[in-house]
Amino acid sequence: MGYYIGLDGGGTFTDCVAMDDEGRLYYAKAPTTKEDFSVGMFDALSALAAECGTTPENLIASAARFSLGTTVGTNLLVERKGARTGLLATAGHGDAILMMRGSGRMAGLDPEKYYHPQDTNKPEPLVPRALIKEINERVDCNGKVVVPLDIDEVEAAVRSLVDAGVTAIAVAFLWSFKNPAHEQKVVEIIRQVAPDVFFSCSHRVVPRMGEYERTVATVINSYVGPSSEAYFKSASQRLHEAGLQHPLLVMQVSGGVLRAQQAVEVPLTSLGSGPVGGLIGSLYLSRNLGHQYVIATDMGGTSFEVGLIVDGEPLMTDENIVNQYRYKLLQQQTMSIACGGGSLARLDPYSRSIRVGPESAGANPGPVCYRRGGTEPTVTDADVVLGLLSAENFLGGRMPLDRDAAVRAVGALGKQVGLEPEEAAAGILRINNAKAAELIRQQTVIRGYDPRDFIVYAYGGAGPLHAFNYARELGVKGVVIPLGNGASTLSAYGCATSNLVRYFESEQMCFYPFPLGELNEQIALLEAEAQKSLDEMGNTAEDVSLERFGLMRYRGQWLHNLQMRLPAGTLGSLEVEQVVNDFRSTYDKLYGSGAGQVSQGVELFTLRIRAIARLRRPKQASCGESVMEIAAAAHLGARRIFWPDQMAEIESQVFDGRYLRFGNCVTGPAVVELPYTSIPVGKGQALNVDAYGNLVLRLEETTVSVRRN
Amino acid sequence: MEQTANIIWDGVARGYIPPDVLRISPKLQLHTKGAADVDPITYEVARNTLLNINLEHGQTIQKLSISPITMLVRDFQCAILTENGDVMCLGPYLLYLGNMLGLITKWILENRSEEPGIEDGDVFLCNDPYVGTSHQQDTGLTCPVFWQGELFCWVSNSVHYSDVGGPMPGSFCLNSNTIWEDPPCFPPIKLMERGQIRTDLEQLFLRQSRLPDTVAMDLHAAIAGLSVAKERIIKLIERYGPDTVKGVMNRIIDAGELAIEEKLQLIPDGRWSERVYTEAAVPGDRGIYASQINIIKEGGFLYVDNEGTSPQVGAINNTYAGLAGGTLAAMTIMLAYDLAGVSGGLYRRVKFRPVPGTITCADYPAPISIAGQFNMPMVVATATGAVAKMVACADSPLREKAIAMADVHAYGGSIFNGINQHGQFFVGMNAGMAVGALPASPVRDGVDTGGLFWVPGMEAANVEENELAWPVLTLYRRHNTAGAAGAGRFRSGLGAEEAWVLHGAPQMSMEVYMNESFVKNQGLLGGNPGGRSFFQVKKNTDVRLCLAEGKLPQNLADLSGGDVPMYFKGPPITLEANDVWSSNLPNFAGYGDPLDRDPALVAIDVSEGKLTTADAQQVYAVIFGADGSVDEENTRACRAGRKQARLAACP
Amino acid sequence: MRQQICIGDNLRLERRAGEARFICSCDRDLGTGQVNFKEHCRVKESSSSDIGPGYASSDPEMAGQMCFREFFCPGCGVRLTTEVALVGSPYLWDIQPKL
């Protein structure tokens, strides 16, 4: 038996998923061990092996693929434990990363903070000024060398950085993406002068315009580089010692996996693959289920993350912010707001109303009902007060919750605005769900999409618990709790199932009518590079393809662009005209007829090649036979739940989701409990189990087809 | 102020000040029934939705606009207003534009409700500063939202359009002495009528511009923003009913007002003033002029006047709209910082008693077009000084919110034009200095290149973006040092400077630049004022030779060639191949006596290379020992000696 | 109600013998609250070009019309406030809280 294994060690738990040759899925998790990640990794693998009915040794040795997702880089950044990093910049521009374009004080913060300067500050510098060395060299916007590289100065700078104790160096020169010669030369010098130092240069990390964002990307890459490299190497080594036969694959934020040896070159592309992991899992599942339009939602303790799948493709972005640092890197887009189970509910004394979030009780003290000293009511406390979350069965009964304390805390808040505890709890959920729905609106409507065309996938601890409410708010087609009990390991599932994907980009401004010779030449160069990389990926690929895209916008429209697919072959003026027409009509379709002026010029400013090596994997197994009858073991009984949509307490049935089978249908009002979350099924709603174990929630007056097989 | 009693503030001869009760034609039915008993949960859900509708309005404009600089420097604003034109909330963009949207809307209610009437599907356009804009380029659009035949509320926006006509590219007409030498003013016209664009009026507006395509796209972006906001408000009404939504809107403003009232209780009654000087009413003028703002705080209200301000003169004027907008911007930051843009409650507590015929409250036909670069920052700065002194007298925690003065004239901005390396005509506005700086406060240092606090979210263009759009090479863009400029017990954040040389074109023309002949900023309560903002041009230098020899010049002083004598405002200058020019955004104001600054903070600045040990000694009287650490004892002695010497020097 | 009003770090308005008076942190009396406290300060007036490095003007004639005023407490020498002002203009009476 061969296994396709995905492991995500990013969160509190190390999650893993295995799919066997026959497409059957197995899930397991174990607490993440921060001191030595491999302990948690092997704990999880042991648990997984038990699920598969084999030994850990056999599981690893018979792995056909092994993919790893991690947030090691993000943690290094957030905890400021990255490498001591030096930066080489063009003379006169070493301050760019410190100036942060003047917007670093507020980048990525809640707009409410924008009015409150005294409550905002820049983040600590990633590179202290003393470790930024300016180099005499200059290239212009056409890639022409204006001032040649001063090689002696580079040598001296590298030496002085090494003397100052750096273990990583970033090189980011102006216009290097138009002409990388100077950065390449610096690399040679670093290799000679400081062969042990980790380095990265901007034209390799992200060959895109905008020196601030490119410099940040390069610096972060170096900052997390040495530790990421060590992490990948050690994971690889430990797994191979344990018998792994194939190269370890590492999850990338762009949505594919890469061999560990390629991933260490640009560790930035593995940064934050945690939040993206769920989206990638959703993507593969959506293809299975035939869902073209998906809103992937992940609600946890402190945050709510949303990603979109449109026309079967995840939406990508190249603008990212981490710790108020803005950087460019192509990745699957997720948007996040502070809105989760831990969000605090507080009185607004001026309007005598209740506010929920953005402050959170976090993990410590956490919700009042966790018994860890929390005193202010949270969304989770409201869930407990209403009975949507069982106080006894939380985490499979391992952590009984203090419902009385939750009632007291929510009740005290409610009293201040004249509400009973249940009314206040229902109100807290309404407010929280309205915020979640608002973020989804921002992700869809502002881009020109209609949420009613979408299906919501809900995962994360608090996602399934609240989806019935925020999904209805948006009028979406339905809700899927992907993989049912496997929803909490969706990210690992994404790792297990994804292809090898790499993107190659180059940026140069082309004004329509585009210079065809130059354009075709650029495409040929990029595609040659992409092809080479595919060849390096080895012969595991059964299906290899290159796709080409152009990022286009109206002239001057710096803050917006559309990615248009470019036809294969040599581009002629007819093809180009067609692409421009497509751009104009797509623009008008998204933003209204006449939004673009015909007389306004069009720019193609970035070429993007996607290289995909589709990996062989079994088709996910489905249950052959559906059963109508719900097993007796699945029915846990009934309890009274105060439903926020009905504003009434109703006797509701309670089920154990682990024992529900394909064909089972739970009609509301009911709650389906899972070890890591609960799924309320409101009055008039129904929850079906599909052939793949997904739980499909049908909202009123809408239907979503249940996939049989 | 008795003199203001007889003045007609009609928006024609003089800036428009709305009366307490608007004169609206009975033809127009207003929806005025706000439910008083909306439950606290529905209130919060609807409040959150309304604030987000306004954000979505702004994001739509940003996304669809094609004026990169306008969007980068957030030179726009959007708002939701009640049926009678009271601003409920504004967006996190250029703050002084918020109140103006209220003025334009109220003027329309008073002057357009009878003829040609206000109807569902209409959108009004107005760029007349006497009605309510900061200058003609900041054109406002305001759109009534109707529900079942009644005017329910308004959604409005203001966007800086790149060129709206007039003798100068970019429409900043430095030489104007009257409005007739300025870009045209359009009092409110019905750009859209019952859902249809009036193409004749659209063309009338676009026909004035040197960049009609750009302005057309931006105008449509602004209209798209209004449509989004209007549609969502209608949906909200459909869901909760008009009376509930109106009840929520009223309660949002009431709650904001209550929060302001609570803050006002922390401030003693009294009067606070600030005066800021400017120069050169037109290029070549050697005059010096004053802008003054006085705030009287009495009980729960603030009364603002500009007595002490110079009579209107040359091109350096703004109307009442600018005075009110600029003052309210400073107050929003120091009094309404925790209200997420709900400023309607604040607006209710501020009463203006302006002196007309002054540079900060000019009468027709004073020209206004350059106010965006000159007067508006000056008004904000003047107001900032007065508000900060008042807030610094308040009880904690309000006193910590005082913030010292930022720039007096727009962030070292310059405006230029020519043919770029792609063969296209361009009008450029340098947003490189939009890195800004956060000034000092009573409890902490400012933030280096921390943006402009009254233009939240503003950001500078990347050097590469500039070099792609314009035929220039940026020799350097770097932080200032933390010397005397902006020093204090808490120092200002550092500003920045940059230097350019032409690249890819033989010449270009520079129309607007600012080389202050004296420092205009004022320090806060013993702090040093910010530095002098300068613009320097060196002609016929050896810069090409240096580059050819493989050296990137990093200092204007190292180059040969002659300094051109630069005035605060000069005539347009032609920049040529061997010229080098540099702009400086100085550090802003400091707070408190520099001799009281914690020596440890001085030592940090020295260790980070921001401050020389010589300046540390001269400005802060901090002495370093041989090992580089602060010599505490000598520092104490030096500071005591300095204070003694101060007294000895001025008996 | 209020017994005193703190104005920044060193200056305060305090009720003494039934009258509001400006007092420095060194306890020096800077006169009644009815009068601009600047009148009771030692004042240094210098050129606006001479505040320190970075202030020097390229147009001395214009700069010559302006001055920089520093207001020191006569008791302890602390700098209480500053003004960039037109030469010969009266001191701006800018802080008049009521106790």
Ligand SMILES: [Zn+2]
């Ligand atoms: Zn004293």
